[in-house]
Amino acid sequence: MKIIVCVKEVPDTTEVKMDPEQGTLIREGVPSIVNPFDAFALELALQIKDEHDDIEIVTLSMGPPHAEKSLRETIGMGADRAVLITDRAFAGSDTWATSYTLSAGIKKLGGADLVFVGQQAIDGDTGQVGPGIAQFLGWPQAIFVRAVRNIGDNEIEVERITESGYDVVKLGNPAVISVIKLPKDPRLPSLRGMMKAKKAEIAKWGVADLDVEERNLGLSGSPTRVMKIFSPPKRKDGEIFEGEPAELAAKCADLLREQGIV
Numbered sequence: 001m002k003i004i005v006c007v008k009e010v011p012d013t014t015e016v017k018m019d020p021e022q023g024t025l026i027r028e029g030v031p032s033i034v035n036p037f038d039a040f041a042l043e044l045a046l047q048i049k050d051e052h053d054d055i056e057i058v059t060l061s062m063g064p065p066h067a068e069k070s071l072r073e074t075i076g077m078g079a080d081r082a083v084l085i086t087d088r089a090f091a092g093s094d095t096w097a098t099s100y101t102l103s104a105g106i107k108k109l110g111g112a113d114l115v116f117v118g119q120q121a122i123d124g125d126t127g128q129v130g131p132g133i134a135q136f137l138g139w140p141q142a143i144f145v146r147a148v149r150n151i152g153d154n155e156i157e158v159e160r161i162t163e164s165g166y167d168v169v170k171l172g173n174p175a176v177i178s179v180i181k182l183p184k185d186p187r188l189p190s191l192r193g194m195m196k197a198k199k200a201e202i203a204k205w206g207v208a209d210l211d212v213e214e215r216n217l218g219l220s221g222s223p224t225r226v227m228k229i230f231s232p233p234k235r236k237d238g239e240i241f242e243g244e245p246a247e248l249a250a251k252c253a254d255l256l257r258e259q260g261i262v
């Protein structure tokens with residue numbers, strides 16, 4: 001069984017700055033990390049590999065050449081191999097073009113039994129790429145997945161969280177599974193894994209390697225247009241009241257009256 005885990009390299013968000021003129025993220029000089037939700041997706045795939053024989057895990061990323069570092073990290077964690085889709089023609093892709101390109105990469109890999117993605121990327125934050133891949137491949141999908149209950153050659157049973165609890169969902173394979181933050185942190189790269197990662201050959205594919213139409217790629221192939229990006233103005237610090245419940249309720253009521261809210 002082959003599981004492809006889509007991994008996006010993202011800027012370490014605590015250090016991201018915006019360009020106020022361009023309205024874009026300043027990525028230069030910002031350290032990059034594996035998108036944390038993708039590390040959880042890989043962890044879930046690795047748990048399946050721990051329990052079943054003959055599972056191959058391939059990590060797949062679309063990004064600039066330095067995303068190779070993140071892919072090596074995934075091999076250190078236990079992925080068997082990794083592929084980086086990288087070409088200037090992919091720069092500026094929106095979620096539609098990203099899903100299109102990744103699904104072409106999945107086809108080039110000969111398809112898969114399962115594709116795992118993270119719930120969302122912590123920079124773009126849309127959560128659209130997993131569903132986009134499922135749409136391009138014509139596969140069923142489950143989102144907000146926290147656990148895999150059963151896995152067979154033709155079917156997978158997963159737990160999908162909802163606002164009030166969780167659903168158990170059965171899907172036919174192949175399928176796309178979008179994984180949430182798991183209760184336990186993803187495993188760290190092992191020493192053996194790190195040695196393997198250091199030597200691993202990371203396949204790099206450009207436009208010429210994929211069965212894609214160039215008009216669907218990169219910024220020019222992206223139907224989304226960003227009109228304006230801005231950080232919301234900082235709110236004033238709040239005030240913390242302490243005391244007995246009745247006293248606090250009276251204070252709140254006074255405050256609401258003062259503000260003319262009631």
Ligand SMILES: Cc1cc2nc3c(=O)[nH]c(=O)nc-3n(C[C@H](O)[C@H](O)[C@H](O)COP(=O)(O)OP(=O)(O)OC[C@H]3O[C@@H](n4cnc5c(N)ncnc54)[C@H](O)[C@@H]3O)c2cc1C
Pocket residue numbers: 006007008009035037038041060061062063091092093094095096098102116117118119120121122123124125126127128129130219222224225226
């Ligand atoms: C007009 C426009 C221009 C843009 N230009 C740029 C740009 O120049 N550079 C740039 O970095 N971003 C750019 N973006 C942002 C880019 O569209 C998104 O970052 C990207 O499409 C993924 O969407 P997301 O981050 O919301 O991922 P989500 O949908 O939140 O990701 C969900 C999951 O999908 C998978 N996934 C997402 N992206 C990838 C990937 N690249 N490789 C592997 N797996 C992935 C991961 O498993 C991830 O957890 C641009 C967006 C727009 C609208």
